[in-house]
Amino acid sequence: MRRPDLHLHTTASDGRYDVWQVARMVQRADVTLFSITDHDTMAALPAAADAAYERGLAFLPGVEISTEGDDEVHVLGYGVKYDDPVLADFFQKMRQERMDRVRRVGQKLEELGMKLPVEEIIANAGSSVGRPHLGRALAERGYVKDTPEAFDRFIGRGKPAYVPRITPSAAEAIALLKSRGAVPVLAHPQEIRWTMDCLLQKLDEWQDAGLMGLEVYHPANREHYAVWDAIARKRGLLVTGGSDFHTEGDKHSLIGATAGEWPDALHDAWKLFRISQK
16 A cells, blocks of 8 residues: 555546556556545446456545535545445435536537537436536537636636536535445545635534545645645544546646655555545
């Protein structure tokens, strides 16, 4: 577990590679403990466990839950049991909300003169469809140069085809994960659009709800690792980290990229792994 990467995405949500491809890339990156944390779905986890076993890798099942609507606070859950009927029902409802949102965004795009095969996109998107799938479709049809331009011009927050999400609160997601035996961790805190004072107050609330960790070693936190590490350890929170890999060349890091920037990676990752197995 000397090189952990605890934040990876697959085609089950908005990643570009399937589980087997990601597992091969994990091994090539000399990562020895990895976690698949797709958005609002556990669909890839059984295959990920098989792929890890075949390659002799340690695997920690995970998920990334979207919360707080437009504020986009994400909660990671580690050690989730992917046959848990309560979690399965919860994520099915989130899948339906995602599909409804994509349809509404697609309608707005059509009103702007950009018609997309929305139902086909939903069908091909795996278990967790979202705006990145629409952004790629816009780029493939020549409406924009690439997915970032699609967000900047049309589907990003405040843009003409934007539709807000209806999601649970972070406290609700944290409490649910904790009640189902998983370890709730706040993802990439530097990306949250609140002031530090507000976020620290929220951390009090979320710890009361059952928050157990903070994702310190994430690309978005790179200029602030020391700050978030100190906050986590002072509060008695687990320290985690990962690349948030989706595809090569996007805004996130490559697999294993944050492992070398995480001084106590072996100790911290083993502690999370051990606690998640209880």
